[in-house]
Amino acid sequence: MRCVVEEMELANEGEALPAYLSLNSYSWVGGSPDALGFVPYGVTGVFPNSGPFEGYTDILITGKGFSEEIAHRAKCRFGVEADYAIVDAEVVDYTKLVCRSPSDFKLPATAEEAISVPIGISFNDEEFKPWTQDMHRFRFYTQPVIVEANPDEVAIGKMAEIFVFTDGESKFFERKFLLVFLYLTFFVCNNSCANW
Numbered sequence: 382m383r384c385v386v387e388e389m390e391l392a393n394e395g396e397a398l399p400a401y402l403s404l405n406s407y408s409w410v411g412g413s414p415d416a417l418g419f420v421p422y423g424v425t426g427v428f429p430n431s432g433p434f435e436g437y438t439d440i441l442i443t444g445k446g447f448s449e450e451i452a453h454r455a456k457c458r459f460g461v462e463a464d465y466a467i468v469d470a471e472v473v474d475y476t477k478l479v480c481r482s483p484s485d486f487k488l489p490a491t492a493e494e495a496i497s498v499p500i501g502i503s504f505n506d507e508e509f510k511p512w513t514q515d516m517h518r519f520r521f522y523t524q525p526v527i528v529e530a531n532p533d534e535v536a537i538g539k540m541a542e543i544f545v546f547t548d549g550e551s552k553f554f555e556r557k558f559l560l561v562f563l564y565l566t567f568f569v570c571n572n573s574c575a576n577w
Contacts, residue, residue: 422446
C-alpha cells in the first residue's frame, strides 16, 4: 500500500507521528499504545539558493527527519521529472544535510541566462521516489567574469568598501557594492545583492 500526503507536520528528533489506516473511511487501525509511528522528512530551507551552472556549490539543506537510519540513502534532485540531475547528499544531523550542485546540469536551449529549478530530497530506494515537493528552488546562473576591483589594495584587519566590475558580456551580474572582511577572506553583500 502506498499513501500520498500533500502536507504533513514534521516531527522533532526522538518523536514520531502516529499512523492510522482505514480501508473504508470508518474503521481505523492504530492509536493503540503500540501505535505505528512515522517519521516524515522535509525541507525548511536551502542555503545558498543559487550557484553557477558549472556546479560544485555546497548547499546546506535544513529541515527535519534526516535520521541516521536512512542517512546512507540521502540524495538531492535538481529540476523536474522531465529534466533533472541527482547528486549524493551527506546528513550532518537530524535537521541538516549538505549536497553539492551538479556539474552536469545544462541550461535548456529556451532558457535565459539564469534558471530556477525545484530542489528536492529523498531517502528511498525505489528510484529515490518520492522526492520532497515544496516551494524551495535553486537558481543556476552563468558565472560572471570580474575584470576590476576598486580599490585593488586595502589594509588587512579593517573593513573596506570594494566595488567589483564585470566584463560587458556578463549580463546577469550587475555592478554590486561589496563589503570585504580581509582577515576572514569572504564577501558580504548589502541589500543590492538580493537577486545575486
